[in-house]
Amino acid sequence: MSATWQHRLAERGVDRRLWLLLPATIFVLLLFVYPFLYGLSLSFQPMDGGGVLANYDKFFSDAYQRDTIATTLKIALPAALLNVLAAVPIAFRLRGRFRGKRLLTTILVVPITLGTVLTAQGLLNYLGPTGWFNRVLLSLQIVDDPIRLTNNYWGVFFSLVITGFPFAFLLVLSYLSGIDPTLQRAAATLGASRAQRFRRITLPLLAPGLATTFLLTFVLAFSVFPSAVLVGNPAGSTRVISLAAYQAAYEQYDYAYASAIAMVMGAVELVVVAIVLVWRSRLYTGSTGGKG
Amino acid sequence: MNPKVRSVRATPLGWVIWGAVVFFFVNLAGVVFSVLVSSFGTKWFDTWLPSGFTTHWYGDAWREFTLFHVIVVTLLVSGLVVVLSVLVGAPAAYVLARKNFPGKRLVYLTFLLPILMPPITYGIPLATVLYKFGFAGHLSGVVLANLVPSVPFVILTMTPFIEQVDPRIEDAARMLGAGTRSVFLKILAPLLVPGLLASGILVLVRTVGMFELTFLTAGPDSQTLVVALYYSMSAAGIRAQQSVDAMAVMYTAMMLVLLVVALRFVNPTQLVARVKEEPSE
Numbered sequence: 001m002s003a004t005w006q007h008r009l010a011e012r013g014v015d016r017r018l019w020l021l022l023p024a025t026i027f028v029l030l031l032f033v034y035p036f037l038y039g040l041s042l043s044f045q046p047m048d049g050g051g052v053l054a055n056y057d058k059f060f061s062d063a064y065q066r067d068t069i070a071t072t073l074k075i076a077l078p079a080a081l082l083n084v085l086a087a088v089p090i091a092f093r094l095r096g097r098f099r100g101k102r103l104l105t106t107i108l109v110v111p112i113t114l115g116t117v118l119t120a121q122g123l124l125n126y127l128g129p130t131g132w133f134n135r136v137l138l139s140l141q142i143v144d145d146p147i148r149l150t151n152n153y154w155g156v157f158f159s160l161v162i163t164g165f166p167f168a169f170l171l172v173l174s175y176l177s178g179i180d181p182t183l184q185r186a187a188a189t190l191g192a193s194r195a196q197r198f199r200r201i202t203l204p205l206l207a208p209g210l211a212t213t214f215l216l217t218f219v220l221a222f223s224v225f226p227s228a229v230l231v232g233n234p235a236g237s238t239r240v241i242s243l244a245a246y247q248a249a250y251e252q253y254d255y256a257y258a259s260a261i262a263m264v265m266g267a268v269e270l271v272v273v274a275i276v277l278v279w280r281s282r283l284y285t286g287s288t289g290g291k292g
Numbered sequence: 293m294n295p296k297v298r299s300v301r302a303t304p305l306g307w308v309i310w311g312a313v314v315f316f317f318v319n320l321a322g323v324v325f326s327v328l329v330s331s332f333g334t335k336w337f338d339t340w341l342p343s344g345f346t347t348h349w350y351g352d353a354w355r356e357f358t359l360f361h362v363i364v365v366t367l368l369v370s371g372l373v374v375v376l377s378v379l380v381g382a383p384a385a386y387v388l389a390r391k392n393f394p395g396k397r398l399v400y401l402t403f404l405l406p407i408l409m410p411p412i413t414y415g416i417p418l419a420t421v422l423y424k425f426g427f428a429g430h431l432s433g434v435v436l437a438n439l440v441p442s443v444p445f446v447i448l449t450m451t452p453f454i455e456q457v458d459p460r461i462e463d464a465a466r467m468l469g470a471g472t473r474s475v476f477l478k479i480l481a482p483l484l485v486p487g488l489l490a491s492g493i494l495v496l497v498r499t500v501g502m503f504e505l506t507f508l509t510a511g512p513d514s515q516t517l518v519v520a521l522y523y524s525m526s527a528a529g530i531r532a533q534q535s536v537d538a539m540a541v542m543y544t545a546m547m548l549v550l551l552v553v554a555l556r557f558v559n560p561t562q563l564v565a566r567v568k569e570e571p572s573e
Binding site: 225 | 305306309310312313316317319320322323324326327330338340379380381383384386387388390391393399402403405406407408409410411412413414415416417418419420421436437439440443444447472497501503504507518521522525526533536537539540541543544547548550551555
């Protein structure tokens, strides 16, 4: 009896090797799922009493808090989009083999090592009112007064481009290298121009990878926190939602409210992720349909 | 130039693109050098360069921020995270690469979520839970928190490497009487060394650079270098700006060494897809 039962399970792929999955599963349940559910339930138990949704009500009825969502999206979406769009032509030129490829790739990847603080210090030094950038502009008489590029939106934006671009570039280059080059050559034999080859072959095959890259860079940009404080204007134009969550937890010690903000943050981020994934699944069927 | 090697083509669009890249890097160099110059500078106000140069900021930073201790903590945390996440992640990657079973998609999604969510969203509830059980504020809490994105990361990077190992090799070993343990240790482990190295090194780089999770769970004695740096910079005015610059330079130097080591073992273009390089003609 039990032998056939085991046999049937084994046919569906359930056998002893599945035990290998156990440590990782326990780990994810204990350190990710449980804290997440704990935070979710905590967010419904407001510290100051009130209804179940009091924390969420508090967040959405306070414009100073609510606006952090728009602020975050206004920084993260353009930064992620720029990083992906800029990575495509550069990666396209660096695909395949040529002399100095390794060096060029390394140079493009090195900004990953800079870290938020060096980037922040550097931006403050370099783009600040007495920094080299403004000095050059002033001495070339392009501007009359130093332009303000730090302690505001642009400081944070530049810092996201510096840290996010190498990452986006690496991923795009990786996806691009995964596309079989014989397809390109086949199209060339059939008389397709360079532009046609890019638009009809490379782009459709690359699109799902671009969507993934956009998602990962967006996640990075969406959780921007240190640079929003260091090179931004953390009380105003760059008061991002993670800052609101952090302040609730570690400045007001209201973990329930902080959890509620974290949940809102997760929800907003997952909405963007879901939109991109739906768009991506359409793209994918589109390109396979067009190939035949 | 060697005719077999394709040169970088210079079409009009190409010039625009390379122009933009050069512009970006000139400015990036400005950003980096301004920190480097400042970390060696004495006084630097409204001039092109500081009025003099010195190296004493490095000594100051080293003593003031107890950097030796901070670096020991950073290496300890990252090392533990690498070892533990590989030990937990690799077997799971093996199952996900080799088998189909009911609920696989759900399991996969659960492993994917920690990578898709911003660290702050799960970091705040996680820190609360860790404080509840007395882990946070200590090294153990920092390690546990950093494992959350690292284990899934190992699983995702290892899976393609495992898929490349022909299952018939394992079957042959089993036929010859090898048990599961010796199949793993004698057959799979040696074949998977590149994958293990790749994911281990990437986890190392990520953990050294991971700010949010460490920031939320570290106590005064368990700060890693990124967090110590953040504190020293956000407490501006208390510390000399140049010694923060010096510390940032040290951090970057450390990351640079790690990245160079990583690039020796990991071909960056093979992270997500197997490469069929364009034949060189």
